[in-house]
Amino acid sequence: MEISRHWRLQQQRYGLVGEVCPHCDIKIFPPRDVCPNCAGEAKTLFQFSGRGEVYSYTTIYEPPEGFEGNAPYTVAIVKLEEGPMVTAQLTDVDNNRVSIGMPVEMVTRKLREDGKRGMLIYGYKFRPVWSHQSANQLAA
């Protein structure tokens, strides 16, 4: 992927920033500027909470080029609590401990390295819910 494309995607990828439709309040990720629900223009940025649950998953043993160093790893479709589905790697979890419905939270991690000399690519992954839970327990 060329450098300019990485750069354009950074905001949504580092912090899970999408859009909210001003007409019907649907939350949109990834951002596409048009509401998939009412087809109205939707350009208002929206910061997702990062919380969701595993909708489905698969463990990758033979990864595509650039991801060999991380294998084996689990990729999941995560249903965000605001509605949209996102596909992302899971992290901070043993591959045999993943299950459907598992509550997860977003973290920003290194996705891959573009070779030894190229860019480091960062973005969202999900891990089993931990920080919100422990913070809430402390507050309770």
Place this chain on the structure above:
Amino acid sequence: MDQPEGSQLMRPAREVGLIGYGAYVPRFRLPASEVARVWTEGASALPIQEKAVAGLDEDVATMSIEAARNTMARAGIDPTEIRAVWVGSESHPYAVKPTSTIVAEALGAVPNTQAADWQFACKAGTEAVQAAMGFVGSGMARYALAIGMDTAQGRPGDALEYTAGAGGAAFLIGPAEEALAVIEGSYSFVTDTPDFWRRPHEKYPEHGQRFTGEPAYFKHVTTAAQRLLEFTHTTPADYAHAIFHQPNVKFPQRAGKLLGFANEQIEAGLLVGEIGNTYAGSAMIGLTAVLDAAKPGDRILLVSFGSGAGSDAFALRCTPVLAERQGRAPKTRDYIARRTEIDYATYARLRGKLVME
């Protein structure tokens, strides 16, 4: 109010303090006994119990992002209000390209902010805190973020391999009226001392063996602490907690003793036995553990040490708002309890010590 002529105490014109704080420790732990098993058949004395090791997808940028998010959760301010994002480390992911811009982007602090990376071995984070005191204390900025974070590496089999750990902390500095802990003053003591270094393009550091103790660590840490006590007209008895840079368990214990602090005053912030020496993060993450446990009114002494060499010392006083912000993010002890033990082979893979081509 300007400092009087000749004053060595650093205190900004406008009083400043910590608005938020946050820690990060990765989940993997390598017991020191594993290093001893591989290199000395278990014969060596162990300087710590175990150290924290970063995962394959973690580095100083990602770890700083999580510590900073915890800090912002405690501070409860809009990230666009931040005017400086500063990351101190000796393991920045790029040789050239700032870590701080990655962190600022992930926080949503860009583009109306200063950003820079800091270096000075293990005190790269505390000097960023001092600079933030100046930024905020002069009125140039309302909020500045200072981070100390490292994923330090020791040469396989070297004494440093037992202790070189991963982790660190972030602090948001702002006006004293909003602070959970007011910074009452700071003092720095530096000399050109060759105790530890790493040349460009070298993966592992060199160190002056026994030279690292008396003329380097103890001289700088105890002098900085003593002078700060003197300048702030305080004694060890005035402090609920003291944190000293932690290359191993014994050094900070001894520094505390030399200065007249009791064990109970240093134990809340003494984390090296469980997470290793987190370099630029070491003293700073100790402070986060202390803030998790501290009470309004408590005074805290913080003294970092960076090889090369120097110490930054700080006197802090906790305010009533500390209690309401402690629970807004995970405690440092929660991160320490989140623990997956690994063996030396897994550690070698995680830290890129296997030759792949």
